[in-house]
Amino acid sequence: MIAFVVRRLLQGVFVMLVVGFIAFSLFNFVGDPVSLMLPPEATQADRQEMRVSLGLDKPFHVQFATFVANATQGNFGISLRLGRPVSTLLVERLPATLELAIAAAVLGLFVGIPLGVFTALKRDSWTSRAILTTSLIGVSLPNFLIGIFLILIFAVWLGVLPSFGRGDTVMVGPWSTGLLTTSGLRALILPSVTLAFFPLTLVMRLVRSEMLEVLRTDYIKFARARGLTDNAVNFGHALKNTLVPVITITGLQLGGIIAFAIITETVFQWPGMGLLFIQAVQFADIPVMAAYLCLIGLIFVVINLVVDILYYVVDPRLRLDRGGAGGH
């Protein structure tokens, strides 16, 4: 177990270095930030001086080494657009993104699993078919379109929910939360539903197919023969055995939700990291882009690690197989 975790950690470090390298080298092509920071009438000497002071004149590998050394200490420099330290900006924006992502993940799980169970048990009812058909929309419509539809219906036509922003926020220590105010909660509904649509349908379809598989097995038939109640059979035995793939997918989806929140955040003007990133791209704000990509890479690495460890916890068979290769 420890060897496995250590091996995974080393792989994670390698992945992070590659992400950092790609992020860093890509950014050499997005444009010259110096020309955006100085007035148009600045002389070549002014520009050169700015380049030197920002370290942009040094060779590529030196710039990269400095970048990695600073990044490991959480220092990503200063945003060229907002003129503030990138780490401060990310810390400010992280709560908004995480609250949105977690709300979406919770929604995905707590609606997706029951719906999956329902459609598996009542596979022939018209409600199930309606749910499955609707879920096709979830997997096939792009995220931003769902968001715009929801805005049209709930903000423009019905006028019950806000179309943009995060409402009022309250500071709990360094964490700004919108979960404690009515306007914050109302603002959370549309973006989190939008963001939850895809994982919800994925979880639902996954649970449904796994359930159908499990319901055919002998031990379920045996459980029914023993006269256990429907609830005990369906939830106590069948559902539990479908959870391993659900954990994998949920874990990977959580990373995906955080990363793809970019689009939802842009549509709803949600002041999270994704919005920060999009605006950084337009301004060629290299430090912010680099930090964002590294952070997303880190989140994926950590989530994968946690998922791998959860397997050990959930599935006793993996614990027996100690000598096995790491992961799956």
Added chain:
Amino acid sequence: MQPVRALALAILACLPALAAGAAPQAAGEARKVLRYASQDDPQTLDPHAANLLSSSRVTANVYEALVWRDKAWKVIPWLATSWSQPDGRTWRFKLREGVRFHDGATLTADDVVFSAERALSPLSQMRVALQGVERAVKVDALTVDFAMREANPALLAHLTQFRIMNKAWAVKNGAAAPQDYKAREDTFASRHANGTGAFMVTERQPDVRTVLAAHKDWWGRRAGMDEGNLSEVVMLPIKSNATRVAALLSGEVDFLIDPPTQDVARLRADPGIRVIEGGELRVQYVAFDVFRDDLLHGKANGKNPFKDLRVRQAVAHAIDAEAIRAKVMRGFSKPVGSILVPGVQGYSADADRRLPYDREKARKLLAEAGYAGGFEVTLDAGNVQPAADIAQAVAAMLSQVGIRVRTNIVPQASYFPKIEKHDTSFYVLSWGAGVTADALYTMQALLHTPGKAGEGDFNLGRWSNARVDELVGRMRVERDMARRDAYARDALLVAARELPLVTIHQPLIPWAMRKKVSATVSPVNTLYFYRARMD
């Protein structure tokens, strides 16, 4: 099924409670709060750090200048009540008495001298607002002299953009220099403001909102300058076009400064919304590299066809500005034939003539120039609208007369560095004259031969005409306005004949608002809150 049903019930139970918060607040009846949305968040609140529209839309409401403009865009006294020119190298300004900053301090000559130093410092992007000024000198508590390095007859127009800060406040908060990227720290003045304007910043959350409250002790209220009735303005950035429009339709915001043109027809159809429009002091154009002997990006048998006037005329004849107005701009433009538009000092109707759209004529001119078989060229444009769409339209139009145009549309952040290095043969650009609304600013940048002192900065095709240089040089020192306008007209006529660039149109700006808001479009696309009203 119990858990499912319970969950569904729980969710349903929550909805009414949440929806209840949607009821509009009726309590603040007397308070007029304008919720204003735009695509961009101001990058900084520092009045000298950035020459960007998104920033000046806030700073122009918070900070004030010595002189300002009335509704007809004429220069009027503002923080200065009068001025004179004691000698050819000095301008003397008398300051208004009893002007208060938002923190209660009184405006003195020290603040003006300090602000001038700050705006002229190397990190300032607003040096243009003090063009020709060497330094400011205090004469007495309410008198300031501007010592000129070179004469600038249009100084007053430039000074409308020179915003004045409080010295003591800036020094105390370590903001004596405009935002310094080298210091690697937050500059206080980029997130806080202390001006003399009609509105003061009470809250600033980058990318979330900026809240301005009416400045109770504003001098303009006593002097009868106040035309509005707003008590608070909440400025909200909403990046996505669809969301911004939805927010106006649903009544969550009252005012959109930049409604997407494709949605304007829909907004007009809504009975609760008013759309108004006005001309921006801006011209969209295409320009040619007329400097190199061969074509940098394209194929024309080792020659540069754009050096031939007939080819430039052919391009002008081939561009259908009317079609661009109807299709690309959805009616929001006015085809023009001069780089200056009405409202800019020095505009002349004589010089505002575009060559008629005539494909046959264009083909004939190309054949005369020896390009009967056409040639290939790359048209560069930045990836912003409408420039990118205009580039596509122009490419299609030119292909009709045999010029095969490949468009190269690059992100704005790469586009400017590229064309500023003259790395282009043919490019789309727009130029706004609103900063000074004076001919010199535009003509010096676009028509003068590129030189060391910033002239010809945006003459990126490096066109050079001795007559135009001479006329622009005279404009720089001529104090008699009528004579100066005549020089401008002569230079514009040369440009109209020689076509170093082909003008397409002047954009019209639409503003959309709830019916209860009234405002008028300003030529620099900025809403001045002291002129806006709400019922």
